[in-house]
Amino acid sequence: MEETKEVKPSKIVIYQVFTRLFGNTNTNNKPWGTIEENGVGKFADFTDKALQEIKDLGITHIWYTGVPHHALVNDYTEYGISNDDPEVVKGRAGSPYAVKDYYNVNPDLATNPANRLTEFKELIERTHHKNLKVIIDIVPNHVARDYEGISNPEGVESFGASDDTSVVYHKNNNFYYSPNEAFSLPDWRDGYLPLGGEVNALIDGEFDENPAKWTGNGSRASKPDQNDWYETVKVNYGVSPEGHRDFDTLPENFDSESYKKHFEFWQGKEVPSSWVKFKDIALYWLDFGVDGFRYDMAEMVPVEFWSYMNSAIKMKNPDAFLMAEVYNPDLYRDYIRLGKMDYLYDKVDMYDSLKHIMKGYGWTDHIPVVRNKYDDIESHMLYFLENHDEQRIASPEFVGNANTAKPAMTVLATIGTSPLMIYFGQELGEPGAEDAGFGDPSRTSIFDYIGVPAHQRWMNNGKFDGGQSTEEEKSLRNFYKRLLNIAISNDALTGESREIHYYNKEHTKNYNHRVFSFVRFSKEEKLIVVTNFDAEVSHQFELRIPQDIISQWGLSENTYELEDLLYQQNNKLILRNGEGFINVSLAPLESFIFKL
Known part of the structure; x- marks a missing residue:
């Protein structure tokens, strides 16, 4: 295999792919269908x-979602894997966020389950040969209710193996x-x-767990509710039920210190058992060839743990890619500066604001407000x-038309220096309409064996050539391809950003x-972006481009030619x-990216 040569991209663009769904060609889509009935990708x-x-779509990183071995309803006992009780598995294919064995991968994804680690290693190598980075999930807040670390390296103890189950809490217990x-059961x-x-022989109204463990979302009830994360158990990070923290506090003003200083701070200090276990898991996967991690529900875990783990990761690989799901804006700066995260979801503000605009009742005036709110951490x-948790854009529950995303995607791809992520099928207008079983329509199910029609x-x-795609799907994918390649190849997108909207x-x-509308510019390049929602x-x-920007750009001639990078509808700046x-005529949902 010949490795692709390339220059460093201007922007990180992540392709989140639900690994078990990507390659599935089976179109049965029977609700609650088995792996034999509905198929599975490998x-x-x-x-x-x-x-x-x-890669050609304009992608720099692939987040292979659902790779770690999680609980599922399929018989792999011949490979030494115990069966999972369907009463503590969501769906039939299982939640990727109920990990059962952190040192191995989902056997569903392997052509030969006995060689599943080797097959994943080969996928990493193929991905790297395309100069794409590999991201996988780590779920630090909870594990599967029936965690079973059968693949642990020598000397590594499974979660809970040495817990004192006679007490609610101990610093070094892994569970509560x-x-x-x-x-x-609920x-x-x-x-x-x-x-x-x-x-099913395993469905008997009982699950043997005595004493009961606290549930992943924090429920302390021995009989959790159906809406609790009953398939998981919460991991203990040394925080007592009363909120006492049995670990050292980071020094004052440590938010400005480097990851090396954070790493040095934790050396020689006693930390809870769970901290060490998750650090070792992360370092194992780095050694395996993974380039970074997406952390699930990171805000439910103390920021001090992230300082400890992420600094250890960065000491091993300074370029490791670390992104996290945090939904509380008040915590953003702590998790970036103290927790040493590279990137956090901008869900609560940017995503929510754009969703309102796309649905017709939000104003674009709010975009600069959101940007200004996070000006100091914009690049993070x-x-x-779209992602696996959110409604598909093309679903009726969102806006029912995938083209509605075009102006919002143009803004997200060009307004800042921060990374951009798309979810597989988004570029084809997948509506997520299937009744898969446990999963609800409008979101492509992460719990079931299912096909993804537009993607298929x-x-x-x-063949991966769009041979069965509709003309509308091809057109939408072509738009994404043009836009994302603009995002990763234009120097101005690493420079200054100024809104000219107000x-x-x-x-x-x-x-x-x-x-x-807004402008992006560097010493070498100037862009003017205008969109119609x-x-x-x-x-x-x-x-109109304000005088101070014209002056800063050093423009003095009467007329400048503008090249539109999206549609080649060139124009003039006078x-x-x-x-x-600039005389602008925007069709519905049209955007221009004018290059001076």
Whole structure:
């Protein structure tokens, strides 16, 4: 295999792919269907051709979601893997966030489950040959209720193996307990039954766990609710039930210290057992060839632990990619500066704001407000419009039309220096309409064996050429391909960003809150971005570039040619009295990225 040569991209663009769904060509889509009925994708389905197509889309990193071995309903006992009780597994294929064995990978994903680690290693090597980075999940807050570390390296002890189960809490217990109480399954309601009501020898109304452990979302009840994360147990990081923290506190003003200083701080200090176990897991996967991690529900774990683990990771690989799911904006700076995260989801502000705008009742005026709120940490905020937790854009529950994402994606791809992420199938307008079983339509199920129709049409039985895609799907994917390649190849996107939206709202006739504009520039390159969020209304106006920007760019001629990078609808920038003017005619959902 010949390795692709390339220059360093201007921006990180992540392709989140649900690994078990990507290569599945089975179109049955039977609710609660078995692996035999509905099929499953494999590591081997990520062929050189598939990876090249992902690469050519404008991608720099692939997040292979659902790789660690998690609980699932399939018989792999011949490989030394115990069966999982369907009553503590969500769906039939299981939640990727109920990890059962951290030192191995999901046997569903292997052509030969006995060689599953080797097959994943080969996928990492194929990915690296395309100059793509590999990200996998680590889920520090909880593990599967029936965790079983059968693949532990020599000398590594499984979670909970040495716990004192006679007490609720001990610093070095990996779990919290309810002594003298046995675990009871939730009472099923709203028509829900494990495996959709199928008769199964393992479904007997009981799960043997005595004493009961606290549930992953923090529920202390020995009989959790159906809406609790009943399939998982919460990991103890040395925080007592009363909130006392049995570990050292980071020194004052340590938020400005390097990861090396953080690493030195923890040397020689006694830390809870769970801290060491997760650090060792992360270092194991780095040695295996993984380039970084996506951390699930990171805010449910103390920031001091992240300082300890992420500094150890960075000491081993300074370029390791660390992104985390944190939904509390008040914690963002601590988890970046003290926890040494590279990137955090910008869900609560940027995603939510754009969703409101796309649905028609939000104003583009709010985009600069969000940007200004995080100006000091802008480069650490990860932008997206879809991931496995969110509704598909094309679903009726979101906006019902995948093209509605075009202006928002243009903004996200070009407005800042932060990374951008798309979810597989997003580039084809996948609506997530299947009733898969446990998963709800509007989100592609992460719990079931299922096919992803729009993606399957593009995959074309392993040809990965769009041979079965509709013209609309091809057109949308072509838009994403153009946009993402602009994002990773233009020097201006590493430079300054200035919104000109409010200036034009004040001074420009026919410019309103359904339109948005800004400029990006470096010493070598100048870009002007203007977008129309209206799905049915065109907008015509004379976009104005303020005098101070024109002066900063050193422009003095009367007229400058503009090259539109998205649609090749070129234009002119005309100077009058030191101010710049561009005649703009935006069709519904159209955007221009003008290059000076």
